[in-house]
Amino acid sequence: MNTDKIVILTGAGISAESGLGTFRDEGGLWSQHRIEDVATPEGFERDPDLVHDFYNARRAHAAKAAPNAAHAALARLEAEHPGEVLIVTQNVDALHEKAGSKNVLHMHGTLAGALCGACDHRWTAPPEMHKANPCPACGTPATRPDVVWFGEMPYFMEDIWTHLAEADTFVAIGTSGEVYPAAAFVQEAAMGGAHTIELNLAPSSRVSDFAETSFGTATRIVPDWVARELAR
Ligand code: APR
DSSP: OOOOOEEEOOGGGGGGGGGOSSSSSSOOHHHHHHHHHSSHHHHHHOOHHHHHHHHHHHHHHHHHHOHHHHHHHHHHHHHHHHSSSSEEEOOOOHHHHTTOOOOOTTTTTEEEEETHHHHHHOOOOOOOOTTTTTTTTTOOEEEEEEEEEETSTTHHHHHHHHEEEEEEEEEEEEEOOOTTTGGGGGHHHHHHEEHHHEEEESSTTTGGOEEEEEOOOOHHHHHHHHHHHHHO
């Protein structure tokens, strides 16, 4: 029986066919907004309403999105593979969970989360958030999305490094490999002896670090890979 530990990193590309934009593709989010304006603490300090408008729009869009065959395939893998399956996602949408995945770490936070900039209290975000919304715990009007911005420390990093060291297989799906520390995960996993696989629409910046690659749309190549993995 194959009880390999499988660690999967996902990026915006796995949610593209669910209608959610990626960041760096043609027409992507970073061609419509400046990162420094909507995805940094300094940008939030400068114009909190602009940042909340950006995330309120993404939260509304994500709430209407449905998981696609790639998300469903990863949920099937977690349910049917005898070994541990962990998804570390850079995505802030909830499509892995909507597809049925349970073992998911959101290293960049989630659109569903709200955070108090004054006391670090966290709660479930309302559909529309505004900085003036008082924190339910301390009452300060310092509400922000519980999303990790550039210059901030991603979540769960200690656990993630441990999982990468223990992985027998590491798979990166739908990520450009442009943002660290996620872009370094393939090398970390390989150093721990993992077999590394890139499943992407096109070769990422880290493609040469992977032992195996498969290119195409996630809704095609991810179910294909899961079927092969479960048949091993
Ligand atoms: N199927 C598979 N891969 C796809 C698809 C698809 N249908 N569509 C796009 N892709 C691939 C692209 O080829 C690209 O390599 O998904 C990747 C998307 O890359 P980015 O837009 O850079 O998204 P991501 O890698 O998730 O960005 C990482 O950067 O801005 C930050 O916090 C943000 O979490 C994000 C991080």
